[in-house]
Amino acid sequence: MVASGNNPYEKALAGLAMNRRRMLALGGLTAGAGALSACGGDTGRGDGDGDGITLYQWYHEYGEAGTQEAVKKYAEAYEDATVVINWVPGEYETVLSSGLLADKPGDYPDVFEGHLNRSMVDSGQVVPLDDILEDVKDDYTTDDLARNTIDGKVYGIRMIDDPQFLYYRPSLFDAAGVGVPETFDDLIAAAAELTTGDVKGIFLGNDDSATKMFQSIVFGAGQTLLTDDNQIGFDADTVLAGALKVKELHDSSSLLVGAPTEAWDPSSFIQELCAIQWCGLWALPAIQEAHGDDVAIMPVPGFNGGNPTVFNGGWDTFVNANSEHVDEAKAFAKWLWIDNEEYILDWNLSYGFHIPPRLSMRANAEALADGPAAEAVRISEEYGWAENPNWTPTMETAVDDMMTRIVLEGADPESEFEAAQGTIQTELDSIFG
Amino acid sequence: MAVSTETAPADRAGTGERTSRARRAGRWRTTLTFWYFVGPFVAGLLVFTYIPVIWSAYLSFFEARNTVSPASEDFVGLDNYVAMLRDDAFIDSLGTFTVFAAFIVPLTFASSLALALMLNKVRLARSFFRSVFFLPFACSYVVASLVWKMSIFNGVRYGMANSILDLFGIEDIAWLFDPSPPWYWLVIVTLRLWIQCGFYMILFIAALQQIPEHLYEAAYVDGAKPGWQTFWHITLPQLRATSVAVLMLILIAAYQAFDEFYNLIGNQAYARPPLMYLYNTALGTVQDLGKGSAGALILALLIALVTVLQGKFLGFGRSEGQ
Structure with missing residues (x-):
């Protein structure tokens, strides 16, 4: 079951329009009070039917055509509750954070997608889902479980795996006489060769072209963000040597910066603004539609003798601990994202590509069986690294600032590393004592 | 009341x-x-x-991560204030604001006053020009930011600014995301100038119309020449109260800068004003409402202090011509 007209904002606007008419009829002050009371009473969300239970499920706005219709279809097919979809455009994580602070049913999500971090658990926002995952834990990759686990409890169900890597066009490489880069030095050289008057060699992103390489530097060197006992897992020599390589790329004129779209959107690659672009598996169908068979992918090459890396991004589903219907929300999450092979495969393969997180279902993912998609699955499994839920946004901001200052502003690397290290250590001390 | x-x-x-x-x-x-x-x-x-x-x-007195109703045992006294004052990123953001204010306050003041003086002299189509210059004030910072970012100052070959540079054989510039040299200030400052100049221009026009004509006539009788001499000795002193108010308003608006930074650049270390940093701390992914609130109150106190000092030194509240 799904509530029709499930965008609460549209309903709220409709409510306001009605109140404006009432205002004209009754006069300003009375109607002003009416407007306030109506805003409180009519949330614009559909009432539950059947047994009267309504679950509110939140998604960020996926860019691929048909995704919103798909989640409505899934919600409608669920028989044990009315599921109201909130499809959130813009900065989803911020809207979600506010939503999770709300007290009134309908203002907060019962089931939502997101990314786990420790503060969500410490502040009691999410419930453990070990019971509904009990029988299938072995059917997820270790990384997919680890990124959803805090202190031995699993809080999230993996919905999609989104490996991110570099797209390139073999024909451009052939024309420039460039081989596939095996090291970051090769990548810098290839980008320079591929740069022409109208096309830049490589696009890593507008506002994160310096910062997103940090994790590649760390994981490529066999290090990690945080060790198992939650200490800093990388060293200055590795990070600074890598950061200076990224600076070398930035200082060349072969990096595209300031493109109209960010790197999660394949438009720059499709519009031939760049020869190589960082993007995710989700964009493969759109890129193949534009460039046909002239598309290949590669992991981010290793820095200074390190290994190649692939960021295994993705989304997970959680159940709000403050929900009035925790058990019903867990049942719905289990039905949709653990048991429902048809919908899991539909969601992963029909609207842009993602890797189904259930290992047993990957064999049925025919769309990922050959070509660049199969290569994506392979390098994701071989070189992939995953987020750590103990790595907080404050820590991320600290290393982002460090990379920005070293790479873009030419700041002193050692002092920047010390500053970032200090911030991370303070954060670790405040969390783990 | x-x-x-x-x-x-x-x-x-x-x-x-x-x-x-x-x-x-x-x-x-x-x-x-x-x-x-x-x-x-x-x-x-x-x-x-x-x-x-x-x-x-x-x-601001509680450890309040992911909550707006912390428990009493989460009381931390002044720890959040100490942490914010020791936070390099927050202090840097105040530095970013200082650079921004150093550009935007004098430029907005001079541009809006110049526009007001010119419009005050224009006899033909004065209302038309007044509307033309005031109209950008009705535009939201978000919309203007998108136009500036996507159309005028994008970093690729078909951005308007780069197209013009291309005519002179100059290579494309990544206006917003390459801080060396810091072209992003050009984008941010021109955007704010475009939006707010018209508003302050209207304030100056209103003040200019209050200056008695006989002051100028008396000056001419005494041998003063129209132009710089009367502007410096009559117009500017007569605009004193309005000028002080305008300066304060521009400075406070600069302290509150958020929209254009957020929409043009995002959360970058090199161009992060105080509100941007506090937004990320309290409402963004960090969700530390305790530290964010402490930072917001520090910023509010700073704005109040600067405003009071500025008012005191420049004589806010005195009547025109005093």
């Missing part, structure tokens, strides 16, 4: 009781009218400004 009480005309021919009742009814009507107009604004101010400020002050 002071209420203007204009009594209804008394019925002089009637009895004292009727007069008294009429007076009471008149007072009641006046009071009702007062609250009819003022009430909604007072309620809005209370609900959307004062209560959040008080709540924010309360939160």
Whole structure:
């Protein structure tokens, strides 16, 4: 079951329009009070039917055509509750954070997608889902479980795996006489060769072209963000040597910066603004539609003798601990994202590509069986690294600032590393004592 | 609260009781009218400004991550204030603001005053030009930011600015995302100038129209020449009160800069004003409402302090010409 007209904002606007008419009829002050009371009473969300239970499920706005219709279809097919979809455009994580602070049913999500971090658990926002995952834990990759686990409890169900890597066009490489880069030095050289008057060699992103390489530097060197006992897992020599390589790329004129779209959107690659672009598996169908068979992918090459890396991004589903219907929300999450092979495969393969997180279902993912998609699955499994839920946004901001200052502003690397290290250590001390 | 009480005309021919009742009814009507107009604004101010400020002050004394109602054992005293004052990123953001203010305050002041002086002299189509310059003020920072970012100052070959540079054989510039050299200031400052100049121009025009013509006539009789001499010795002193108010408004608006930074650049270390940093700390992914609230109150105190000092030194509240 799904509530029709499930965008609460549209309903709220409709409510306001009605109140404006009432205002004209009754006069300003009375109607002003009416407007306030109506805003409180009519949330614009559909009432539950059947047994009267309504679950509110939140998604960020996926860019691929048909995704919103798909989640409505899934919600409608669920028989044990009315599921109201909130499809959130813009900065989803911020809207979600506010939503999770709300007290009134309908203002907060019962089931939502997101990314786990420790503060969500410490502040009691999410419930453990070990019971509904009990029988299938072995059917997820270790990384997919680890990124959803805090202190031995699993809080999230993996919905999609989104490996991110570099797209390139073999024909451009052939024309420039460039081989596939095996090291970051090769990548810098290839980008320079591929740069022409109208096309830049490589696009890593507008506002994160310096910062997103940090994790590649760390994981490529066999290090990690945080060790198992939650200490800093990388060293200055590795990070600074890598950061200076990224600076070398930035200082060349072969990096595209300031493109109209960010790197999660394949438009720059499709519009031939760049020869190589960082993007995710989700964009493969759109890129193949534009460039046909002239598309290949590669992991981010290793820095200074390190290994190649692939960021295994993705989304997970959680159940709000403050929900009035925790058990019903867990049942719905289990039905949709653990048991429902048809919908899991539909969601992963029909609207842009993602890797189904259930290992047993990957064999049925025919769309990922050959070509660049199969290569994506392979390098994701071989070189992939995953987020750590103990790595907080404050820590991320600290290393982002460090990379920005070293790479873009030419700041002193050692002092920047010390500053970032200090911030991370303070954060670790405040969390783990 | 002071209420203007204009009594209804008394019925002089009637009895004292009727007069008294009429007076009471008149007072009641006046009071009702007062609250009819003022009430909604007072309620809005209370609900959307004062209560959040008080709540924010309360939160600033607690460890409040992912919550707006921390438990009593999470009380941390002044720790959040100490942490914010020791936070390099927050202090850097105040530095970013200082650079921004150094550009935007004098530029906005000079541009809006120049526009006002020119429009004050124009005899033909004055209303048209006034509207043309004021119109950008009606545009939202978000929309203007998108136009500046996507159309004028994008970093690729078909961006307007890069197309013009291309005519002179100059290579494309990544206006917003390469801080060396810091071209992003050009984008940010021109955007804010475009939006807010018209508003301050209107304030100056209103003040210019209040300057008595006989002051200029007397000056001419004494041998003064139109132009720089009368501007410096008559116009500028006569605009003193307006100038001080405009300077304060521009500075406060600069302190509150958020929209264009957020939409043009995002959360970058090299161009992160205080509100951007606090937004990320309290409402963004960090969700540390305790530290965010402490930072917001530090910033509010700083704005109040600077405003008071500026008012004191520049003489805010004195009448024009004093």
